[in-house]
Amino acid sequence: MSFLELAGIQKSFGPVQVVHDFDMTIEKGEFVSFLGPSGCGKTTVLRMIAGFETPSGGTIKINGKNQESLKPNQRNIGMVFQAYALFPNMTVHDNVAFGLKIAGMNKAAVDARVKEMLGLIHLGHLADRFPYQMSGGQQQRVALARALAPKPQVLLLDEPLSALDAKIRVSLREEIRMIQQQLGITTVFVTHDQEEALSISDRIVVMNSGRADQIGTPFDIYNKPATRFVASFVGTLNLIEATVVDPASNRISIGDQAITLREPLGPVKAGDTVSLALRPEAGSIAESAKGDTALTGQVVSSNFLGSVIRTRMKVGDPVISFDMFNAPGLSPPAVGDVVTLRFTASDLLIIRE
Amino acid sequence: MKTQKIGAWIAVLFGASYFIIPLIATFEFSLRMRRGEYSFDAYRSVFSDVQFRESFSYSIVMAILTIVFGILLVVPTAYWVRLRLPQMRPFVEFITLMPLVIPAIVIVFGYLRLYNSSSFIPFTGSARGTDLLLMFSFMTLSLPYMYRSVDTAMRTIDVATLTEAAQSLGASWPTIMFKCIFPNVMSGVLSGAFITFAIVIGEFTMPSLLNRPAFGPYLQLIGANRAYEPPALAIIAFAITWASMALLQLVSRFSKSAPSKP
Amino acid sequence: MSAKQAIDLKKTAIDWLGILPFLLFAVMFLIAPTLYLVTGAFLNPAGEFTFDNISGLFTDKILASYWISIRVSLASSLGGAFIGFFLAWAVVLGGLPSWIRSSLLTFSGVASNFAGVPLAFAFLATLGRTGLVTLLLRDWFGINLYATGFNLLSFIGLTITYMYFQIPLMVLIITPALDGLKKEWREAAEILGATNTQYWLKVALPILFPSILGTTLLLFANSFGAIATAYSLTGSTFNIVPIQLYAQIRGDVLHNPNLGYALALGMIVITGISNLIYIWLRMRAERWQK
Numbered sequence: 001m002s003f004l005e006l007a008g009i010q011k012s013f014g015p016v017q018v019v020h021d022f023d024m025t026i027e028k029g030e031f032v033s034f035l036g037p038s039g040c041g042k043t044t045v046l047r048m049i050a051g052f053e054t055p056s057g058g059t060i061k062i063n064g065k066n067q068e069s070l071k072p073n074q075r076n077i078g079m080v081f082q083a084y085a086l087f088p089n090m091t092v093h094d095n096v097a098f099g100l101k102i103a104g105m106n107k108a109a110v111d112a113r114v115k116e117m118l119g120l121i122h123l124g125h126l127a128d129r130f131p132y133q134m135s136g137g138q139q140q141r142v143a144l145a146r147a148l149a150p151k152p153q154v155l156l157l158d159e160p161l162s163a164l165d166a167k168i169r170v171s172l173r174e175e176i177r178m179i180q181q182q183l184g185i186t187t188v189f190v191t192h193d194q195e196e197a198l199s200i201s202d203r204i205v206v207m208n209s210g211r212a213d214q215i216g217t218p219f220d221i222y223n224k225p226a227t228r229f230v231a232s233f234v235g236t237l238n239l240i241e242a243t244v245v246d247p248a249s250n251r252i253s254i255g256d257q258a259i260t261l262r263e264p265l266g267p268v269k270a271g272d273t274v275s276l277a278l279r280p281e282a283g284s285i286a287e288s289a290k291g292d293t294a295l296t297g298q299v300v301s302s303n304f305l306g307s308v309i310r311t312r313m314k315v316g317d318p319v320i321s322f323d324m325f326n327a328p329g330l331s332p333p334a335v336g337d338v339v340t341l342r343f344t345a346s347d348l349l350i351i352r353e
Numbered sequence: 354m355k356t357q358k359i360g361a362w363i364a365v366l367f368g369a370s371y372f373i374i375p376l377i378a379t380f381e382f383s384l385r386m387r388r389g390e391y392s393f394d395a396y397r398s399v400f401s402d403v404q405f406r407e408s409f410s411y412s413i414v415m416a417i418l419t420i421v422f423g424i425l426l427v428v429p430t431a432y433w434v435r436l437r438l439p440q441m442r443p444f445v446e447f448i449t450l451m452p453l454v455i456p457a458i459v460i461v462f463g464y465l466r467l468y469n470s471s472s473f474i475p476f477t478g479s480a481r482g483t484d485l486l487l488m489f490s491f492m493t494l495s496l497p498y499m500y501r502s503v504d505t506a507m508r509t510i511d512v513a514t515l516t517e518a519a520q521s522l523g524a525s526w527p528t529i530m531f532k533c534i535f536p537n538v539m540s541g542v543l544s545g546a547f548i549t550f551a552i553v554i555g556e557f558t559m560p561s562l563l564n565r566p567a568f569g570p571y572l573q574l575i576g577a578n579r580a581y582e583p584p585a586l587a588i589i590a591f592a593i594t595w596a597s598m599a600l601l602q603l604v605s606r607f608s609k610s611a612p613s614k615p
Numbered sequence: 616m617s618a619k620q621a622i623d624l625k626k627t628a629i630d631w632l633g634i635l636p637f638l639l640f641a642v643m644f645l646i647a648p649t650l651y652l653v654t655g656a657f658l659n660p661a662g663e664f665t666f667d668n669i670s671g672l673f674t675d676k677i678l679a680s681y682w683i684s685i686r687v688s689l690a691s692s693l694g695g696a697f698i699g700f701f702l703a704w705a706v707v708l709g710g711l712p713s714w715i716r717s718s719l720l721t722f723s724g725v726a727s728n729f730a731g732v733p734l735a736f737a738f739l740a741t742l743g744r745t746g747l748v749t750l751l752l753r754d755w756f757g758i759n760l761y762a763t764g765f766n767l768l769s770f771i772g773l774t775i776t777y778m779y780f781q782i783p784l785m786v787l788i789i790t791p792a793l794d795g796l797k798k799e800w801r802e803a804a805e806i807l808g809a810t811n812t813q814y815w816l817k818v819a820l821p822i823l824f825p826s827i828l829g830t831t832l833l834l835f836a837n838s839f840g841a842i843a844t845a846y847s848l849t850g851s852t853f854n855i856v857p858i859q860l861y862a863q864i865r866g867d868v869l870h871n872p873n874l875g876y877a878l879a880l881g882m883i884v885i886t887g888i889s890n891l892i893y894i895w896l897r898m899r900a901e902r903w904q905k
């Protein structure tokens with residue numbers, strides 16, 4: 001049986017419905033990310049789990065227990081907020097000890113647990129600091145320790161990294177994942193950063209204006225996007241308009257170059273337009289590149305992005321981007337060059353919505 | 354949540370009654386002058402009183418002088434401290450807050466001893482001299498409010514950049530002061546001016562001890578000798594305070610919505 | 616080298632020249648008068664050093680006037696702070712419509728400046744012997760206010776009157792502090808298991824404490840130096856220190872000018888102490904504030 005169940009959750013603020021029919025089950029010890037653009041309702045769902053908002057419909061169960069009648073302070077949930085919500089009048093030690101003291105633990109046990117938690121986030125030496133004396137990253141680690149100290153059943157994190165700079169963000173998200181796996185705590189992590197979600201989650205829920213568009217492992221979400229929204233929101237994607245040449249043999253043409261798709265085209269007739277998706281990393285222009293399909297075009301731009309070089313080429317009207325890995329001996333294509341991109345036909349996905 | 358809201362309403366209702374009942378009572382009392390019916394006789398009596406008009410105009414003139422000289426003292430000082438003597442800011446701020454710590458009556462007591470007719474600066478030796486001293490004492494009283502409003506307004510503009518820009522265009526110091534700085538801190542200056550006005554009009558202690566015919570001592574005198582005029586005067590004084598504060602709000606709202614151009 | 620020094624010197628001189636008018640004003644109208652009184656308190660009429668004036672304060676009459684002043688100021692500042700805090704709480708966190716908040720703040724701006732003589736008139740018209748509330752209590756509820764021992768010209772009457780400007784002052788100063796309480800603090804406390812009461816006792820009040828106590832001290836100093844209201848309410852019958860000092864300035868009722876200086880010094884010391892406590896609190900609060 002799953003540990004955290006959300007069934008048919010609805011939420012309206014006045015006349016505006018911001019969450020529609022949200023269904024999801026999360027296993028014990030699983031790390032699930034809610035991924036979606038700003039305003040899509042991620043925080044709202046999280047706050048309903050925590051009990052800060054009351055769902056307009058549907059049920060939330062934790063460990064088989066309906067949470068409806070429970071106030072936030074009765075749910076035994078840990079939460080980390082976007083803005084560092086540490087209590088400014090307490091030291092790091094007292095912040096972490098807060099939940100434990102509220103629970104009525106004796107002083108020796110509190111001190112031991114605080115020490116253990118501070119050890120976990122490697123901040124034992126800062127126990128006597130006040131929040132304002134610490135960096136954002138350190139504060140957020142303390143917030144994590146504070147949330148975990150009372151051994152909550154579920155950990156909720158609402159964009160805990162978004163106020164930090166890029167380097168810290170990467171190291172802290174890995175730290176969070178490590179601690180989560182170490183403790184085996186069921187975790188919901190809200191983010192609008194797809195890389196973050198892809199790198200640390202067991203499963204991802206991609207949300208789009210109050211609905212869960214797709215739920216799946218990072219691998220599935222990235223490689224088999226179920227909707228156009230998911231495809232375009234997760235990762236960079238070429239969306240290519242193609243013309244149907246012969247539905248029976250799956251022949252289509254992109255900028256007058258005809259190719260054959262692996263996937264059946266379905267009920268279309270010659271002359272129709274279909275949308276295709278291709279990841280920039282799916283093809284290569286190297287002479288040695290393998291692939292059953294090729295498109296030739298003229299380079300319109302070439303950008304050096306560090307580990308990859310992203311090149312855009314024009315194939316008739318459509319423009320297609322592709323990535324090549326950086327290597328010291330590489331000579332990147334120049335604007336105006338004519339290149340041939342080779343890839344496997346099965347990488348070309350048909351987008352139906 | 355429910356009980357919280359009920360508690361909030363109770364607090365607000367209690368506060369509202371505390372504030373409003375005395376106003377209603379005062380107004381009601383001021384209408385009682387004619388026996389058996391309500392009338393505005395008390396107001397008529399107040400407005401026809403020569404002493405009222407004289408003391409009121411005296412206080413208004415004093416208020417205006419206080420505001421003008423207060424501005425001339427505070428704006429350049431606040432500007433200079435921000436521009437050239439930032440290390441002096443705590444000290445200057447401390448001085449400007451002193452009138453909140455030392456009671457007005459103590460300050461004026463010092464004046465009376467220090468500047469009496471036999472001292473080497475005999476302010477109180479003549480009526481004009483006393484008026485001057487009274488103006489300075491009003492400036493002292495309003496210093497905390499004036500300095501604060503001006504300094505707050507100055508924080509929002511970049512004094513140093515503004516000055517350098519003006520200097521690079523060849524502006525002289527008076528031009529910088531009056532053409533660049535003043536217009537930009539106008540909202541603060543006006544806020545300070547209205548508070549000063551409210552303070553000066555009602556102030557009793559200083560003019561009373563300096564024996565000048567201001568509005569405050571006049572109010573006290575009427576209070577000791579008449580029955581129905583005092584509440585009428587209280588209503589008038591409240592209206593004046595209200596008007597000053599309304600203008601102040603208007604100014605601060607206006608300056609927030611339309612920041613002045615540099 | 617020396618030319619550069621000369622320029623530096625000149626620059627410094629100009630820098631100081633800029634605030635010379637202000638310094639002159641401060642010395643003439645704030646520092647010198649205060650110092651004059653402070654030194655005068657330690658001199659006898661012949662100009663010799665003495666503690667006689669200070670010990671002269673310790674007579675029953677003068678001590679009593681300090682005591683009543685302190686009591687009125689304490690009561691009106693504590694009462695004003697308490698009620699003002701609840702009013703501010705009601706409009707910031709009580710979930711009331713927003714027009715109530717803006718009306719209360721506007722009104723507080725006016726009422727906190729409505730002090731002095733007119734305030735005394737207003738309360739005489741309200742709670743005086745023929746005041747509206749006194750009459751209504753008599754006619755509608757059969758309560759004879761003055762028979763219960765109440766008197767506007769007394770400790771309780773003066774306290775109630777002073778609170779008319781103390782409450783709004785508290786509202787004005789404490790509202791921004793309440794606004795500064797972050798929603799996340801409450802939610803973080805709640806999700807960690809705290810009840811509303813625990814949140815207030817362990818998080819909100821400790822955070823607000825310096826502002827609350829600081830404002831209370833400000834209110835204390837504010838009413839301690841006030842004279843106009845009390846004077847026109849009670850004439851010179853009610854012996855708070857400022858009235859005592861007022862009478863001394865007008866007519867040397869203590870028959871010793873230097874004792875008057877000591878009286879003034881006493882006032883400075885008391886308001887000074889309350890301000891020192893305020894500054895100390897601020898510094899303590901800065902341990903966890905930026």
Ligand SMILES: Nc1ncnc2c1ncn2[C@@H]1O[C@H](COP(=O)(O)OP(=O)(O)OP(=O)(O)O)[C@@H](O)[C@H]1O
Nearest residue numbers: 013014018036037038039040041042043044045192
């Ligand atoms: N208390 C509220 N009252 C009214 N509308 C609200 C309230 N809280 C959220 N909303 C609306 O609900 C929608 C979803 O908000 P939510 O905060 O869940 O978005 P989000 O996905 O967390 O976005 P972000 O990434 O910007 O944090 C938004 O359109 C928001 O305006």
Ligand SMILES: [Mg+2]
Nearest residue numbers: 042043044158
């Ligand atoms: Mg959010």
